[in-house]
Structures are given as C-alpha cells and as structure tokens.
Amino acid sequence: MIADRLRTGIIDGSYPLGELLSEKSLALTFGVSKSPVREALLQLQAIGLVQILPQRGGLVFKPDAEQVRELCEVRLELEQAGLRFSMQRDRAQLAALLASIVDDMRVCFDLKKPVAYQQLDNSFHNSFFVYCGNSLLAKAYEAINPRVAALRTHLSTPEPYLLKRSLEEHGLMVDLVKNNDLGTALQLLREHISRTQEVHSRAVGDAKFGSGKRPRRRRAGA
Structure with a gap:
C-alpha cells in the first residue's frame, strides 16, 4: 500500500522533514497513476505527516x-x-x-x-x-x-x-x-x-x- 510505504519512509528518515513529495515522481516510483498517490497523501495528511499542496503533491511535515x-x-x-x-x-x-x-x-x-x-x-x-x-x-x-x-x-x-x-x-x-x-x-x-x-x-x-x-x-x- 502506497500510504504505508510513504509513512514508513517518513518515519525511518528516507524522506526528510519538509521535503516535497511530488505526485508525478511518486506515481513513477510506484508504477501507478496520480490518483492512488493523491489518496495516499490524503491519508498521510490525516495523521499529520504531510501537508497537501494542490496539483503538486505534499510536504513532509516540518514542525516549529x-x-x-x-x-x-x-x-x-x-x-x-x-x-x-x-x-x-x-x-x-x-x-x-x-x-x-x-x-x-x-x-x-x-x-x-x-x-x-x-x-x-x-x-x-x-x-x-x-x-x-x-x-x-x-x-x-x-x-x-x-x-x-x-x-x-x-x-x-x-x-x-x-x-x-x-x-x-x-x-x-x-x-x-x-x-x-x-x-x-x-x-x-x-x-x-x-x-x-x-x-x-x-x-x-x-x-x-x-x-x-x-x-x-x-x-x-x-
């Protein structure tokens, strides 16, 4: 599941805090269309790991x-x-x-x-x-x-x-x-x-x- 893999990547440090997760790049990486990538990013936003950027993807959370x-x-x-x-x-x-x-x-x-x-x-x-x-x-x-x-x-x-x-x-x-x-x-x-x-x-x-x-x-x- 894409959301699980991204969640693991953020938690284990594969994706730095504040990094842009591009819909296009992720779709190519996982071999899927942008729709499941968008859904995965929405799931990650719901648990506070990502901030959605319309038409671009999402930013890994970067707390102050x-x-x-x-x-x-x-x-x-x-x-x-x-x-x-x-x-x-x-x-x-x-x-x-x-x-x-x-x-x-x-x-x-x-x-x-x-x-x-x-x-x-x-x-x-x-x-x-x-x-x-x-x-x-x-x-x-x-x-x-x-x-x-x-x-x-x-x-x-x-x-x-x-x-x-x-x-x-x-x-x-x-x-x-x-x-x-x-x-x-x-x-x-x-x-x-x-x-x-x-x-x-x-x-x-x-x-x-x-x-x-x-x-x-x-x-x-x-």
Whole structure:
C-alpha cells in the first residue's frame, strides 16, 4: 500500500522533514497513476505527516518549536495515563514486555545499530498502551505516534554515550514497573519527555528543512 510505504519512509528518515513529495515522481516510483498517490497523501495528511499542496503533491511535515511543544505535551499526558492504567491492570505483563524490548535494545546498542535501536525505543513507549485496558486512549496515542516516531528518527542522534544513557533510563523504567513504583516511574517519564522537548525544539530551529538532506541528529532515546 502506497500510504504505508510513504509513512514508513517518513518515519525511518528516507524522506526528510519538509521535503516535497511530488505526485508525478511518486506515481513513477510506484508504477501507478496520480490518483492512488493523491489518496495516499490524503491519508498521510490525516495523521499529520504531510501537508497537501494542490496539483503538486505534499510536504513532509516540518514542525516549529511551538508544534513540538504541543506534541510533547499531549504525548506526555497520554503516556502517563497509559503507563498508570497498565500498571494498575496488568503490571506483570507490562513488565515482561518492557523487559523483552530492553533486552533487544541492549543487543542493538552492542551491535551499534542505532536505527533498529530507535525503532525499539518507539515500541517501548507504545507498550504503555498494550495493557492499558482503554481502546480510546490507545487510539489517541496511535494518532500522534507517527509524528513522535518521525521526530525521534530525524532529530535524534546515534552518539554512543547518548544511546547508553537512553538504555539506562529504559532499563530503570523496567525496574520501577516491576517494583510497582508508579510515582517514580511517572517522574522519570516526565523528565524523559521534557528533555526530548527541549532537544527537539532546538533542533527544529537549526534544521534545514526541505533541503534534500536529513537534519543533523541530536539525541537518542527520545
């Protein structure tokens, strides 16, 4: 499906923030007419990844600092609720899932695979909603997650010392969930996302959107 492939390309960094996605070029790439390309771009616009440009195609979203703040604020509220409900309703399963993901993150860290690490980072945060017992909450997070994941890829850095810090924090979160320390877990999450907001806000001010090059990455584990 064209929309799925474009969505993946934006999230994994194949399409830089602010890049023009030409209807004509995409139609040639996928071997289709412009109509399915237009439909795919409309789907991506609905989840905030693309801004439609009539008769041209779409621009990959390029948030400013204010939009980063809004996204991080909503992300924080949703993740705190997801974590709280999951710990209340099925803490053992949540802890097991998070521990499994962190084990895989350690492997990626040791093998120096930052892209795979960031994908697992995204899975870690998605896990807060697997056992939350609230489909509306999970869908609300699903609505913003593509943009969260894309910013993690485009504006984070694979620097080893930052990846190590990220890995340590995620490991600590697993321990806090296992020990049923909800208060400290929520505090760690607030600090984690607050730092992400600061880093990403600075990064969008520096990034050369739409230049055809990926913005310089900043921090891992966002």
